[in-house]
Amino acid sequence: MSSDGRGQWVPVVFVHGWTGRSTHSPTGKDKGAFSERIDKTSSRVGEVNVTRSLIGQLQTVPGVAPFTFDYHEHSGRWVSDPSIGPALGDAIDCLFDRSGSEKVIVVAHSMGGLATRYALGEDRDRADKVSTVVTFGTPNTGSIAAQLVGTAADAASVGSKTGAVIRLILAACGQATTESMNSHPCDGLPDFVAAFDGEAGRALRTSSRELQALAQFPRNVAVHALYGDARIRYTRGWFGISLESGDTAPGDIIVTTDSALAGSTSSDRVRCDYEFSLAQNAIDHGIAQLQFKPLNDTPAPFASSLGGACFHNNLMRSIELSNAATIAIETDIVSRLQQLGPTLTTALSAITSTGTLEEGFTVSGEAGKVDCATSASPVSITDNIYTCTPSAAGTDVCWPEPGGRTLLCADNPWRVKSRVVV
Numbered sequence: 001m002s003s004d005g006r007g008q009w010v011p012v013v014f015v016h017g018w019t020g021r022s023t024h025s026p027t028g029k030d031k032g033a034f035s036e037r038i039d040k041t042s043s044r045v046g047e048v049n050v051t052r053s054l055i056g057q058l059q060t061v062p063g064v065a066p067f068t069f070d071y072h073e074h075s076g077r078w079v080s081d082p083s084i085g086p087a088l089g090d091a092i093d094c095l096f097d098r099s100g101s102e103k104v105i106v107v108a109h110s111m112g113g114l115a116t117r118y119a120l121g122e123d124r125d126r127a128d129k130v131s132t133v134v135t136f137g138t139p140n141t142g143s144i145a146a147q148l149v150g151t152a153a154d155a156a157s158v159g160s161k162t163g164a165v166i167r168l169i170l171a172a173c174g175q176a177t178t179e180s181m182n183s184h185p186c187d188g189l190p191d192f193v194a195a196f197d198g199e200a201g202r203a204l205r206t207s208s209r210e211l212q213a214l215a216q217f218p219r220n221v222a223v224h225a226l227y228g229d230a231r232i233r234y235t236r237g238w239f240g241i242s243l244e245s246g247d248t249a250p251g252d253i254i255v256t257t258d259s260a261l262a263g264s265t266s267s268d269r270v271r272c273d274y275e276f277s278l279a280q281n282a283i284d285h286g287i288a289q290l291q292f293k294p295l296n297d298t299p300a301p302f303a304s305s306l307g308g309a310c311f312h313n314n315l316m317r318s319i320e321l322s323n324a325a326t327i328a329i330e331t332d333i334v335s336r337l338q339q340l341g342p343t344l345t346t347a348l349s350a351i352t353s354t355g356t357l358e359e360g361f362t363v364s365g366e367a368g369k370v371d372c373a374t375s376a377s378p379v380s381i382t383d384n385i386y387t388c389t390p391s392a393a394g395t396d397v398c399w400p401e402p403g404g405r406t407l408l409c410a411d412n413p414w415r416v417k418s419r420v421v422v
Contacts, residue, residue, distance in 0.1 A: 004063025005337045010102050011095035012058060012329060013067045015088060017110025017137075018200050019075050020313075022068035033109045033316055034068070040309035040317045042272045054107075054316045057326055063333045067095060071115070078203045078210055079111065085118030089126055092119060096129040102336075103131035105329055109316060110255070111200065113138025114214060117263075121215020132222045132332045134325050136315040139255045140262035142206030206259075217263045224328040225264035226321045228252030228310035229271040233299055253305065254312035268324035272310035275299035351399040351408055363408070 003009055016022045016033040023032035038050040038057065050057075058064050069091050074083040095104050108116050113135040120127050203210035217223045233247040251257040261267055305311060309318040316322065350361050357363065399408050 001059050001064065002062045004333055006063075008063060008102060008336075009065040009099060010063045010105060010333050010336070011067060011099050012064050012105045012107060013069050013088075013091060013095060014055065015069045015106060015108040015112030015115055016072070016075075017108075017112050018204065019072075020109065020112075021072040021075075022070040032068075033313075034107070036317050038317055038319050038322045040314050041319045042270050042309045050319060054322045054325065057322055058107075058329060061326060061330045061333065063336075064329065065099070067091075069112075075111070076200055078200050079115040079118040079214070080210075085115045086122060088115050089119035089122050092126060092129055093123075104129055105131060105332055106133045107136075107325060107329075108133060108138060109136040110138060110312065111204065113140070114211075117214055117217055120218055120221065124218075127218035127221055130221050132224065132328065133217065134224045134226065134328050135260070135264070136226050136321065136325075137228060137252050137255045137260055137312050138225070139204055139259045140211075141259040142208060142211050143204045143255050143259070144206055144250075222266070222332070223264045224325075225261050225267040226315060226324055227255070227257055227260035227267065227269050228312065228315055228318075229257060229269040230305060230308075230310040231271065231273045231299075232305070233273070233275050252310055252312040252315060266328075268321060270309050270315070270318045270320040272305070272308050273299040274305045274308075275301060355400055355408070357408065 014022050014034045020033045021030060023035050024030065034054045037053055052060075055066050055068075059066060069088055071084045071087065074081055077084065079085040092104050092106075096102065106116050113133070116133055116135075117140075120130060202208065205211075228251060229249065230251065230253060231247060231249050249257060251260060257269075300308070308314065309320065349358055352358055
């Protein structure tokens with residue numbers, strides 16, 4: 001970690017969701033919402049090979065000072081509980097004061113975003129202590145999954161295609177008790193679905209009294225909503241489905257898109273397409289294998305949806321959304337630098353056109369490995385500048401050395417040093 005261009009640190013507090021935790025449990029059995037490796041993507045071509053978690057990636061941004069707010073022991077309660085919303089408010093006050101009045105950035109998953117709304121609404125002056133809130137799948141108007149589980153409505157009585165499909169998914173999962181969940185499409189469905197009848201679960205139902213009483217995000221706080229956008233194509237007859245064949249967009253399956261976006265000032269999404277019908281999916285994949293259709297244009301089998309990048313509990317592991325969060329936070333910090341006065345722009349070129357170091361630059365002893373795109377960076381000015389993991393926001397800019405087997409990378413514009421990586 002390093003301070004920003006002013007020599008300052010900006011507090012970034014991570015707030016997990018309902019029944020979750022911010023870091024791994026002492027035994028390692030329960031994983032932290034922000035501490036798991038970024039290993040998901042909506043792309044069906046290639047694979048993600050990133051060694052960092054979301055917290056680890058944000059630590060590469062100059063000025064970020066990460067803190068975790070963990071209320072796991074009390075997370076079955078509503079956000080008004082003294083150990084959740086009010087305690088988060090106290091934490092924000094403390095970080096603001098101890099950092100020398102640096103505005104706090106909040107990164108929140110699911111109900112953590114609602115806890116942030118409570119904390120900011122509890123004290124009107126607190127809104128002046130927070131600059132940006134980044135939310136992952138926050139159910140601002142409620143969770144339709146919580147509503148359906150809590151009311152035990154059947155698919156025929158649900159008034160929307162999205163609700164009917166989600167209800168059928170949950171019903172099918174509930175009937176799978178005699179099957180091996182390792183081979184069932186519901187493998188990975190979070191345990192919290194079984195607890196939707198608790199205090200917080202009831203409050204999370206769409207249009208609940210608790211949600212209606214919750215203060216909205218203050219207007220002077222930027223809210224960047226990150227959400228999963230799953231598109232599911234279904235066929236009449238799947239699990240006895242009574243709807244005509246069609247498609248629907250249930251968001252991240254737990255929180256719908258409109259709920260995740262409510263109250264936001266900007267947003268980014270990760271989109272995934274799925275097919276319920278195994279027969280239709282086999283046909284689509286056959287067409288893709290014959291190269292008549294790109295694989296990324298072919299819906300994935302529904303069995304993979306709960307382990308995919310668009311599912312509610314996996315959003316922080318999505319390379320698309322983790323990069324979007326990194327850019328949003330870096331943009332906030334950079335805006336603070338611009339408040340100092342006009343920016344003096346200095347152009348530095350570390351590598352010559354032949355791949356050797358420019359005069360005055362040296363190679364540090366910090367060797368390492370990166371994963372680079374096969375094409376030039378979209379923001380490069382020449383075709384021999386590549387974009388490398390974790391992302392452009394990580395400021396790793398690499399040039400190939402003569403021979404093409406190694407790269408020279410610059411990860412800090414203020415150091416005239418490069419790293420040799422392979």
